[in-house]
Structure formats: structure tokens, C-alpha cells
Amino acid sequence: METRRKFLTGILGALGAAIAGLTVYPVFKYLSPQATAGGKGRxxxxxxxxxxxxxxxxxxxxxxxxxxxxxxxxxxxxxxxxxxxxxxxxxxxxxxxxxxxxxxxxxxxxxxxxxxxxxxxxxxxxxxxxxxxxxxx
Ligand code: FES
Known part of the structure; x- marks a missing residue:
């Protein structure tokens, strides 16, 4: 029973981290400064x-x-x-x-x-x- 609880807790933790990552990444990408690298040409x-x-x-x-x-x-x-x-x-x-x-x-x-x-x-x-x-x- 204890093993099953730990397994489910681990799954829920991983799922929560994945959802948090998917939520935060677009916001971070939008707010982060634009890349300065790039071509110098026309x-x-x-x-x-x-x-x-x-x-x-x-x-x-x-x-x-x-x-x-x-x-x-x-x-x-x-x-x-x-x-x-x-x-x-x-x-x-x-x-x-x-x-x-x-x-x-x-x-x-x-x-x-x-x-x-x-x-x-x-x-x-x-x-x-x-x-x-x-x-x-
Ligand atoms: S008016 Fe503030 S960033 Fe454009």
C-alpha cells in the first residue's frame, strides 16, 4: 500500500512539474529579451x-x-x-x-x-x- 502511494505521489509530482513547465515557458519566452544574435545583412x-x-x-x-x-x-x-x-x-x-x-x-x-x-x-x-x-x- 505504501509503495503504491509513493508511486502515485511520484506520478502526480511529475505531472504537476510538467504542467508548470508548459505554463511558465511561454510566459518566460515572451518576457525574455530578444536574442541579439543574427545576420548583419540585408x-x-x-x-x-x-x-x-x-x-x-x-x-x-x-x-x-x-x-x-x-x-x-x-x-x-x-x-x-x-x-x-x-x-x-x-x-x-x-x-x-x-x-x-x-x-x-x-x-x-x-x-x-x-x-x-x-x-x-x-x-x-x-x-x-x-x-x-x-x-x-
Ligand atoms: S509602452 Fe512599455 S514596453 Fe511599450
Whole structure:
């Protein structure tokens, strides 16, 4: 009887640890700083992946970045890392602005701060065009 109780206790402990791990890991992954490693080169994105007033998120030098087509043929690329505490901004097309979900920081389509705690604009990234592609960086 004692052996059976120990076995069940062990199983429940292992199951609890597994559930805790599955719960905590995504939170840890979300809150942990972004990796700094990454390629230093340009990123090539096909123009057809970036519609007018649409945001296309990608990794640039190991950090989240975003490219938008502000108006037909006019593109802008920005870091997608909020300048407050480093959360990843979201694009809100109905308002033509970026929103940081962490503390409500808001940025214009050009990355300028509209409201909230961000101390600086989103850094811009050079964009060039080559045929059907955007060369970013
Ligand atoms: S991290 Fe973006 S507003 Fe605080």
C-alpha cells in the first residue's frame, strides 16, 4: 500500500512539474529579451507580401522589425521593439498607428511617439527597391 502511494505521489509530482513547465515557458519566452544574435545583412522581402497599409513583421539583425507600404509604392521599415521596455508593437490599421500592448505606448506610421511612456521613436531601417523585392537594411 505504501509503495503504491509513493508511486502515485511520484506520478502526480511529475505531472504537476510538467504542467508548470508548459505554463511558465511561454510566459518566460515572451518576457525574455530578444536574442541579439543574427545576420548583419540585408533582408529581402517580396513587394507582394506588403500590401498598402499592411504591416509585414520580420526579423532584422536578430530583432523584430516591420515594413509597411504607407501609400502605393512608398515603403517604410522600423524596428518593432518598443523603446519603453522592449515589448513588440502591433500594427493597428484602422488607426494607422502602432500600439504597444504592454503599457499602451502609441506610435505613428512613421514611428513617432503619439502617447504613452515610450521615450523615443521606433528606429527606422533603410528600404530600397530592387525589381519585385524590397531590400531592407
Ligand atoms: S514596453 Fe511599450 S509602452 Fe512599455
Amino acid at each position: 533582408v529581402t522581402i517580396p513587394k507582394n507580401q506588403v500590401g498598402v497599409d499592411q504591416a509585414h513583421f520580420f526579423q532584422f539583425q536578430g530583432h523584430p522589425a516591420v515594413v509597411l507600404q504607407k501609400s502605393p509604392g512608398v515603403y517604410i521599415a522600423l524596428s518593432a521593439v518598443c523603446t519603453h521596455l522592449g515589448c513588440i508593437v502591433q500594427w493597428v490599421p484602422k488607426k494607422d498607428e502602432f500600439l504597444c500592448p504592454c503599457h499602451g505606448g502609441r506610435y505613428t506610421i512613421d514611428g513617432k511617439v503619439i502617447a504613452g511612456p515610450p521615450p523615443k521613436p521606433l528606429p527606422s531601417i533603410p528600404v530600397a527597391m530592387s525589381g519585385d523585392n524590397l531590400l531592407i537594411g
